[in-house]
Amino acid sequence: MKKLCCEFLLILSLALPAATSPEYSIQAVRYASAEDEVAGLVMGAPKGEKINIAMVVWLIRGGGHNILFDSGYHRDTFLKYFPSTEYLRPDEAVKLAGVQPAEITDIVISHAHWDHLGGIDLFPKATVWIQKEEFRYYTGDAWQPGGNHGGIDPEDVQQLVKLNTEGRLRLVDGDNVEIFPGIRVYTGGRHTYASQYLRLAGNPPFVLASDNCYLYRNLAEHKASATFSEADQAANIKNQARMIELAGSAERVVPGHDMLQFQKFPTQGRVAKIR
Numbered sequence: 001m002k003k004l005c006c007e008f009l010l011i012l013s014l015a016l017p018a019a020t021s022p023e024y025s026i027q028a029v030r031y032a033s034a035e036d037e038v039a040g041l042v043m044g045a046p047k048g049e050k051i052n053i054a055m056v057v058w059l060i061r062g063g064g065h066n067i068l069f070d071s072g073y074h075r076d077t078f079l080k081y082f083p084s085t086e087y088l089r090p091d092e093a094v095k096l097a098g099v100q101p102a103e104i105t106d107i108v109i110s111h112a113h114w115d116h117l118g119g120i121d122l123f124p125k126a127t128v129w130i131q132k133e134e135f136r137y138y139t140g141d142a143w144q145p146g147g148n149h150g151g152i153d154p155e156d157v158q159q160l161v162k163l164n165t166e167g168r169l170r171l172v173d174g175d176n177v178e179i180f181p182g183i184r185v186y187t188g189g190r191h192t193y194a195s196q197y198l199r200l201a202g203n204p205p206f207v208l209a210s211d212n213c214y215l216y217r218n219l220a221e222h223k224a225s226a227t228f229s230e231a232d233q234a235a236n237i238k239n240q241a242r243m244i245e246l247a248g249s250a251e252r253v254v255p256g257h258d259m260l261q262f263q264k265f266p267t268q269g270r271v272a273k274i275r
Contacts, residue, residue: 036053
């Protein structure tokens with residue numbers, strides 16, 4: 001009898017379709033623009049060459065989730081420090097993609113710099129995901145003698161700690177970790193202490209690089225992002241190659257600040273439909 005039951009279960013499992021991850025939609029939402037030096041983004045680029053960059057959050061929908069990859073910024077400190085044009089607070093910008101701020105279920109933070117972490121308090125119901133080592137370093141060692149907290153806003157760090165005490169923080173432990181069905185995070189290149197990027201499975205797959213790759217030009221010229229330390233430039237180039245492999249094509253790696261993503265993909269106003 002036991003053998004017959006086992007055989008029946010085996011036949012049933014073969015007859016059922018295999019579990020698949022949701023087919024997530026992906027949209028890039030531009031909340032501001034700014035002028036920058038290409039040499040500050042692409043290692044070895046000519047001095048004096050300017051480029052208009054996009055300040056972006058990416059909206060991912062599927063499987064009952066409305067996920068933001070990065071959260072932008074809104075504090076007066078950086079509104080004054082970083083001159084931008086067409087600024088729209090990130091919680092207002094996502095409304096243009098048809099989602100209310102309170103409907104954002106999750107925010108995956110690529111890294112702790114102010115323009116990527118600074119909007120986590122604008123989305124009142126979101127659970128925030130960040131690398132465990134990124135959280136540990138920037139809530140501790142970074143502020144000790146010899147630490148490095150360049151580009152990190154103390155108020156953002158306080159918000160991270162607050163979210164943790166409220167049970168709304170999830171710490172991702174390392175490389176190649178699935179955080180939602182079909183969505184995996186990868187580390188490498190150390191844009192910050194433990195930055196991460198996303199791969200979304202599907203037909204076709206995409207990689208959202210954030211600042212682990214600033215521009216399509218980085219990929220085309222095999223050049224490290226210029227903000228990486230000399231010791232980490234080789235690792236950054238290696239991870240750009242890994243992104244291309246994970247996506248199956250350089251055309252499906254979406255850089256963090258390239259305005260071209262709003263030309264390559266169908267765009268209405270500030271919102272580009274990547275998939």
